[in-house]
Structures are given as C-alpha cells and as structure tokens.
Amino acid sequence: MWRACQSERHLGQYYTLPTSHLHTIFPHGLPARYQQQVKTFNEGCVMVRQPALELISYLKAADYSKPAVRYLLYGLKGSGKTMSLCHTIHYCSTQGWLVLHIPDAHLWVKNCKELLPSSYHTSRFDQPIEASNWLRNFRTTNERFLSKIKLRQRYTWTKRESTEKGSPLGELVDMGVSRVKSSSDVVGAVLKELRLQAAETEESEGFRLAVAIDGVNSLWGRTTIKKEDKSPVAPEELTLIHNLRKMIDNNWCGGAVIATLSQTGSLYSPSSAYLPKELLGEEGFDSMDPFIPVPVSNYSEKEFESCYLYYLDRHWLQHPHSENEGKKEIIFLSNRNPSVLERLCAFL
Amino acid sequence: MGEDPETFTQQDIDRSIAYLFPSGLFDKRARPLMKHPDEIFPKQQAVQWGADGRPFHFLFYTGKQSYYSLMHDTVAKVLAAEKQQVLLLSEGPVPQDTKPISLVGSRWLLKEELEELLVETISDHDYARFIQLMERLLSLPNCLSEKDFVQRYRKQLEIQSSKQQVAPLQYDENGVAYSTADGRRKTATCTVLLRDCGSGSISINGRDYLHYFPVLQDREQLMFPFHFLDMLGRFDGQCTVGGGGRSSQAGALRLAISRAMLSFLSEGQVESMRQAGLLTPDPRVKERKKPGQEGARRKFTWKKR
Numbered sequence: 001m002w003r004a005c006q007s008e009r010h011l012g013q014y015y016t017l018p019t020s021h022l023h024t025i026f027p028h029g030l031p032a033r034y035q036q037q038v039k040t041f042n043e044g045c046v047m048v049r050q051p052a053l054e055l056i057s058y059l060k061a062a063d064y065s066k067p068a069v070r071y072l073l074y075g076l077k078g079s080g081k082t083m084s085l086c087h088t089i090h091y092c093s094t095q096g097w098l099v100l101h102i103p104d105a106h107l108w109v110k111n112c113k114e115l116l117p118s119s120y121h122t123s124r125f126d127q128p129i130e131a132s133n134w135l136r137n138f139r140t141t142n143e144r145f146l147s148k149i150k151l152r153q154r155y156t157w158t159k160r161e162s163t164e165k166g167s168p169l170g171e172l173v174d175m176g177v178s179r180v181k182s183s184s185d186v187v188g189a190v191l192k193e194l195r196l197q198a199a200e201t202e203e204s205e206g207f208r209l210a211v212a213i214d215g216v217n218s219l220w221g222r223t224t225i226k227k228e229d230k231s232p233v234a235p236e237e238l239t240l241i242h243n244l245r246k247m248i249d250n251n252w253c254g255g256a257v258i259a260t261l262s263q264t265g266s267l268y269s270p271s272s273a274y275l276p277k278e279l280l281g282e283e284g285f286d287s288m289d290p291f292i293p294v295p296v297s298n299y300s301e302k303e304f305e306s307c308y309l310y311y312l313d314r315h316w317l318q319h320p321h322s323e324n325e326g327k328k329e330i331i332f333l334s335n336r337n338p339s340v341l342e343r344l345c346a347f348l
Numbered sequence: 349m350g351e352d353p354e355t356f357t358q359q360d361i362d363r364s365i366a367y368l369f370p371s372g373l374f375d376k377r378a379r380p381l382m383k384h385p386d387e388i389f390p391k392q393q394a395v396q397w398g399a400d401g402r403p404f405h406f407l408f409y410t411g412k413q414s415y416y417s418l419m420h421d422t423v424a425k426v427l428a429a430e431k432q433q434v435l436l437l438s439e440g441p442v443p444q445d446t447k448p449i450s451l452v453g454s455r456w457l458l459k460e461e462l463e464e465l466l467v468e469t470i471s472d473h474d475y476a477r478f479i480q481l482m483e484r485l486l487s488l489p490n491c492l493s494e495k496d497f498v499q500r501y502r503k504q505l506e507i508q509s510s511k512q513q514v515a516p517l518q519y520d521e522n523g524v525a526y527s528t529a530d531g532r533r534k535t536a537t538c539t540v541l542l543r544d545c546g547s548g549s550i551s552i553n554g555r556d557y558l559h560y561f562p563v564l565q566d567r568e569q570l571m572f573p574f575h576f577l578d579m580l581g582r583f584d585g586q587c588t589v590g591g592g593g594r595s596s597q598a599g600a601l602r603l604a605i606s607r608a609m610l611s612f613l614s615e616g617q618v619e620s621m622r623q624a625g626l627l628t629p630d631p632r633v634k635e636r637k638k639p640g641q642e643g644a645r646r647k648f649t650w651k652k653r
Binding site: 329 | 548549555556557558559564567568571574575580581
C-alpha cells in the first residue's frame with residue numbers, strides 16, 4: 001500500500017489498488033478495457049508513470065487559498081491519460097479530498113434519449129437519465145461527506161417539494177436520484193454548494209475539492225442532440241454543461257480542476273488531433289486559459305519492460321516465444337502505445 | 349538519319365519503327381514491327397512428297413513422322429549403350445569412371461517447345477513416352493557420348509539471383525549509412541529512406557506509422573522484412589506514400605523497404621529474401637470490366653425466359 005509516498009524511485013513499478021477502493025472511488029471512472037482486465041486478473045494494478053507523479057507533486061505544492069489551478073492532461077490516443085487521471089483521483093481520495101469525477105463528458109453531449117426543457121431556465125434543456133446516474137455514482141464515491149456538508153440555501157423544486165437550509169447534502173442527492181425529472185437542477189445545486197464551501201479552510205469543517213473531468217473538450221464542441229424541430233442544440237443550452245463550465249472557471253478557492261482531453265469520444269474533430277488548441281477550439285482554450293498542460297506520451301523503454309513483465313507474471317502471454325523473440329515484434333507492432341499493446345497482448 | 353548502317357542491330361530497328369510509326373494501341377503485339385520473317389511467320393512443314401507422289405520419309409504414313417523418327421533414333425542409342433555395357437561387363441568388372449551427364453541448371457523441353465522443334469503436333473501421351481525414353485537413356489552408365497544429343501532437348505535455366513541489382517550504400521554528413529528505394533503495388537507508389545540509426549521509428553508522410561496504419565495487418569506487412577532478417581530495432585525509416593488503398597500502400601511500402609535493405613545485406617541474405625518473395629513486385633492489378641458483363645467476371649443475372 002504505497003499511497004502517499006510515491007516518488008520518482010517508483011517510476012515504472014506497479015501498485016495494487018485495494019478492492020474496496022475500486023468499488024467506492026471508481027464506480028464509473030475506469031476505462032472499459034481496464035475494468036475487464038481487473039476482472040480477469042482479480043486485482044487492479046496501476047503503473048506509476050511520470051505524468052501522474054508530476055500532477056501529484058503539483059497538487060502537493062499548490063496553495064489552496066488562491067483560486068483553483070487547472071491542469072490539463074493531453075496526448076496521443078491511447079497513451080494513458082484516463083489512467084493517469086484515475087491515479088491522481090485515487091491519491092486525492094486517500095488524502096481525504098472530495099472528488100467530483102465526471103467519467104466522460106462526451107456522454108452528456110451525445111445519444112441523449114430524453115431531453116426535457118428545464119424548469120429553472122426556459123431556454124435550457126435537461127438530461128434526467130445522465131444526471132441521475134451521475135448523482136448515484138457521486139453518492140457511492142463520497143459517502144462520508146454527504147452527512148457532513150450542510151446546505152447554505154433553500155432550494156425549491158416544485159410547489160410542495162423543497163430542501164431546507166442546513167440540511168445535509170445527502171438528502172439533496174437522494175432527492176435528485178429519486179426525483180428524476182429535476183435531477184439536472186440537483187446537479188447544478190450540488191456543484192454550486194461544493195464550490196462555495198470548498199473555499200473554507202480545513203479547520204472549520206472545510207475540505208478540498210478535486211474536479212476531475214474526462215473529455216473536457218466536449219464542453220465547447222458541438223453536440224449531436226437535436227431539438228424537436230431538428231435544429232442542433234448548442235452545449236450552453238444543456239443544464240449539465242452550463243453548470244460544469246461554471247465549475248471550471250477559476251473563481252473559487254480550495255481545490256483543483258484536473259481535466260483530460262479525449263479525441264475518441266469527441267464529435268466532429270479529426271482523428272489526428274491531440275493538442276489542446278486543436279481539440280478545445282478557440283472558446284474552450286480561452287475559458288481554460290491559464291492552465292498547466294501535462295503531456296502524456298507512450299511508454300518509455302523502462303515502462304514497457306515493466307508492463308511486459310507484469311503480463312508475463314500474470315501468465316497473460318501464453319505464446320512460447322513471448323519471453324525473447326516476440327518482444328521485439330510486439331515493440332514494433334505497438335510502438336509502445338499502452339492501449340495498442342494491451343489489445344495486442346489480449347490474443348497472444 | 350545519322351545512324352551507322354554497318355552496326356545497325358535489331359534493337360535499333362525496333363527503336364526506329366516505334367519512333368516513325370507511333371501507335372497508341374495497348375497490346376504490344378498489335379503494334380507495327382519489322383523483324384526477320386522467320387520470327388513472324390510460324391514454321392510450316394515443307395512438302396513431304398516428290399513429283400511422283402512418293403513421300404521422302406519412310407515414316408510418313410505414321411502421321412507424325414518427325415516424332416517417330418526421333419523416338420527411333422533414341423531407341424537405337426539406348427540399344428547401342430546397352431550392348432556396350434554388356435561388352436564391358438564381359439571383359440571383367442571395370443571401375444566406373446564414366447560420369448553421368450550433369451542435369452543441374454537445365455530442364456526438359458516443354459510439350460509446346462518440343463512441338464515447335466518438330467513442327468508438328470504431339471499428344472500428351474506421346475510427350476510422356478518421349479520423356480520416359482530419355483530418362484531411360486540417362487540411367488544407363490555409358491551415356492556420356494550422347495551428351496550433345498540429350499542437351500538438344502534440354503533448356504538451360506538462368507540463375508535468378510544474378511539478375512538482382514543492388515545499389516551501393518550511401519553515407520550522409522554524420523557518417524550514418526542510408527539508402528533509398530521505390531515500391532509499387534496496384535496504383536500505390538512509395539519511396540523509402542532507410543537510415544542505419546538504432547531506433548525503430550518509422551514515419552510515413554510525416555505521421556507516425558502507428559497512426560497512419562491503425563490496422564494490425566498493415567503494420568505486420570511493414571514488420572515482415574525487418575523480422576525476416578532479425579533487424580527489428582536497427583533502422584529508422586522516412587517514407588512517403590500515395591495512391592491506392594490501405595492494403596496496397598502497405599504492400600508497396602513492404603517492397604520498397606526490402607529493396608532499400610538490400611544494400612545493407614550479404615549475398616546469401618539477398619538470395620533468401622528473394623526466395624521468401626519479399627523482392628517480387630506483385631503483378632495483380634484490377635481486371636478490366638468487359639461489355640456484356642456486369643463486372644470483370646460477373647455476368648448479368650441469367651433469366652430463363
């Protein structure tokens with residue numbers, strides 16, 4: 001269990017995530033293929049890599065009385081951005097932070113089955129299903145904070161329903177999960193409360209807030225959702241996206257925003273784009289600016305060796321040539337890209 | 349025209365005809381040509397009988413006179429060789445210092461080539477009998493005297509590897525060895541510059557090969573020449589490719605890489621590459637669509653009525 005004491009000495013080595021943590025912290029965060037690997041190997045092992053260590057060192061060194069710092073992980077497809085993000089989230093939660101993890105912001109701008117006009121603001125649209133799913137996962141992740149944080153404001157949902165000031169956050173979340181129709185507004189309320197309360201210092205029951213968003217470029221791109229008259233919906237017109245953008249603005253203190261760019265789920269962007277300027281667009285870049293970019297690259301030789309040895313150790317590579325001759329072939333075929341390597345080894 | 353009539357070869361004649369009568373026809377055999385009449389007109393049998401109607405050859409009435417006369421001569425040689433062998437054995441067991449005729453580097457004439465030689469048609473059965481008889485002749489120990497006779501009916505094969513041209517290695521400013529080559533497959537063309545650096549990185553049209561070829565099959569095609577010669581991490585490649593589709597671009601690159609690697613290799617390795625098929629350009633191209641059919645081979649749906 002090497003939680004807070006990871007340093008450069010441990011670069012390239014694997015550490016195991018305890019199974020309890022896997023269920024609580026990451027109900028929805030890990031990449032699909034990684035989840036399958038966890039199920040196969042019966043344990044979750046994460047490699048300690050340079051980008052994640054860099055991020056953790058920045059988080060340790062940051063000053064939390066100043067406005068929130070924004071970090072952006074970017075890199076080629078399959079180079080390990082989401083995994084680095086999950087590594088950082090694990091660190092944050094072991095340090096006692098409140099983690100607001102949005103596993104894939106792209107899911108909120110496409111394939112929406114139900115779109116309701118928002119009750120709060122007439123020109124906006126709600127997405128009840130996605131919002132309630134997210135609230136459920138949020139509840140699993142941050143159980144212990146739900147009773148500690150109290151609401152500062154009274155929220156009225158309908159003529160009869162309202163949440164009083166001073167009631168715990170858990171009640172609000174439960175209400176959002178059960179009342180699916182107003183779940184998007186609940187999400188907005190939750191975000192606002194956390195934003196206001198994270199600014200307090202640690203002594204007076206404050207906490208540090210980590211906002212982790214995967215696929216942040218979807219917030220400023222286009223959507224595939226259409227209104228009833230077949231005109232496209234702009235991202236600002238979705239309540240969830242609107243509230244998320246408010247979170248990313250660095251006008252609150254006491255936490256950090258960690259974001260990942262993702263080309264895989266993004267809409268209308270060329271597959272060769274991976275730099276922040278290309279994927280975020282003008283608007284996104286201006287809103288995210290200033291941020292700290294953290295590049296994520298393919299495995300170095302040492303990391304590749306470590307990954308290969310891990311697979312051999314788990315008896316994942318069954319081919320008799322895997323020890324020596326096949327290694328060079330695999331290096332060539334995958335060019336040390338983590339996801340390609342994983343897919344390649346899947347059938348060896 | 350300024351040409352020297354004394355040293356005017358057939359090649360020069362072909363060149364001049366192609367210049368004087370330019371033709372846009374696709375089939376080379378349909379274009380105008382000027383060659384010796386023997387090469388243009390097929391050989392015909394001369395008249396086989398005289399003024400009195402009596403045939404010259406005694407085997408004329410068999411129908412295939414040249415074939416049967418050839419068989420007749422061969423059998424006579426076989427009998428002569430056997431008789432000589434019997435004579436030698438009766439004189440006492442003599443140590444065998446007669447070597448058999450060397451058959452390496454040549455093959456029997458094909459049926460079509462034999463027909464051309466004899467100027468008459470033979471059946472498959474006849475051809476098989478002829479080859480059987482020649483093999484029998486060769487199996488006898490005293491056949492060295494018939495060497496010329498046998499060689500007339502065998503064709504020499506050229507050694508394929510001597511045809512391979514290997515470009516010499518070039519060196520750039522830093523002393524690093526490099527070589528360039530081209531490759532083509534089915535409308536895809538490419539050029540490759542291989543450097544003997546030590547990293548295994550290959551860039552295609554400025555992009556990484558992992559991004560240019562997301563499919564595993566194409567990357568395996570690229571890997572084949574390196575893997576065959578066990579030089580996987582040694583070379584650094586810069587390629588440009590255009591035309592064709594995904595698979596043909598990969599095939600063209602593979603050919604170009606193999607050709608570029610030739611300058612770094614020894615003779616034996618070049619020969620093994622050639623035998624593996626890495627240096628052969630793939631001749632398959634898209635077949636033309638014919639009129640009256642839907643595609644190259646597919647016919648229109650046949651309706652009975």
